[in-house]
Amino acid sequence: MTRIYLVRHAEAEGNLFRRVHGQYDSSVTANGWKQIAALSDRFRYTAIDAVYASDLRRTQQTAQSVTVPHGLEIHIDPELKEINLGEFEDKTFGEFLYRRGEQFRQFVTCSRDFAPAGGETFAQVAQRVSRAFLRIAQAHPGQTVAVFSHGTAIQCLQASLRGVHPADNLSLGHPENTAVSCYEIENGELSIVFENDASPLPAELSTMAR
Numbered sequence: 001m002t003r004i005y006l007v008r009h010a011e012a013e014g015n016l017f018r019r020v021h022g023q024y025d026s027s028v029t030a031n032g033w034k035q036i037a038a039l040s041d042r043f044r045y046t047a048i049d050a051v052y053a054s055d056l057r058r059t060q061q062t063a064q065s066v067t068v069p070h071g072l073e074i075h076i077d078p079e080l081k082e083i084n085l086g087e088f089e090d091k092t093f094g095e096f097l098y099r100r101g102e103q104f105r106q107f108v109t110c111s112r113d114f115a116p117a118g119g120e121t122f123a124q125v126a127q128r129v130s131r132a133f134l135r136i137a138q139a140h141p142g143q144t145v146a147v148f149s150h151g152t153a154i155q156c157l158q159a160s161l162r163g164v165h166p167a168d169n170l171s172l173g174h175p176e177n178t179a180v181s182c183y184e185i186e187n188g189e190l191s192i193v194f195e196n197d198a199s200p201l202p203a204e205l206s207t208m209a210r
Contacts, residue, residue, distance in 0.1 A: 001186040002137050003144040003193075005048075008151050008175045010035040011207045012058040015177060018093045022085035022119070022152070028061045034205050035178045040065040042180070042200045048072065049143035052136055054080035059148040062178065066146045079132035082150035086119025110155065110166035122166045126156035133157055137185050151175055154196075161190060172196065177207045 010032035014021025028036065043066050051066050053059040055078045063074050085107075088096050097104045106114035110122050120128075129149065136145055149157070151174050158181070159169035175181070176198035184191045203209055 001184055002140055002142060004133070004137060004183045004185070005043075005046075005144070005146045006133075006154060006157070006181040006183065007039070007062065007146060007148050008154055008177055008179050009056075009058040009062040009148060010039070011177045015207050020085050020088045020091050020093060020096055022082045022089055023056065024090045025056050025058075027057050031205060031207070032058075032061075032177065035201060035207075036062055036065045038201055038205060039178045039180075040069055043146070044069065047144055048146050050075060050140055050145045051148070052077050052080065052132075052145065053148040054078065054082070054150065054153075056081055056150075059150065063146070063148045065178075077132050077136070079128050080147065080149045080153065083122070083125045083152045083156070084116075084119040086116035088116055088119070110152075110159075110170060112165060112167055122152075122156055125153055126160040126166060129153045129157040130160040133161075154181070158195060161192070176201065 010028045012021065012028050012032060013026040016029045048066055048070050051063050051072050052075045053063040055076050060074055066072065067074055103114065115121050136147060154175050156166045158172055159166040162169060172195060175196040178201060179196045179198040181195040182193035184193055
């Protein structure tokens, strides 16, 4: 059986300053590093065989919660990166809403109609991240792997694993920073153990609580 822990990155500058950081390469905040320390405690006694992260700094920084205490290297996989938001990258969310109100509403509802100039659709992200997830699972039969990715990318993957479009899977919600999901694959069959669990994160460190 292969077990995959799917982890959203810690709080990053875009989360704190409310900027659109899809593939914009922002860093983890001071509070994010505290979240990483809490995540490290969570995985302290979990045997991990391999670690993967996107090619953006915030996932690689978060992956240190596992690589440093367990003495592992990070395998970089660009297909795990966040949605490309094209013309909206590094704009404030307020500007996005003010100048492109309808597209903003499409974005927050994972609409099938969302197609930012120079960016990606949700379906394209789902296909890309699903491809990476399956490739990683196939590369580590019988092992346990930690995979570090991004909020919308994870939402798209979770929808894809259910065979639906992200717009049809909104009830699961957007994962908290450092939220963990767990999946098991055995004989080609996928089981969802749990998803978007941030319960070990102290309330004072929660990004969404603020």
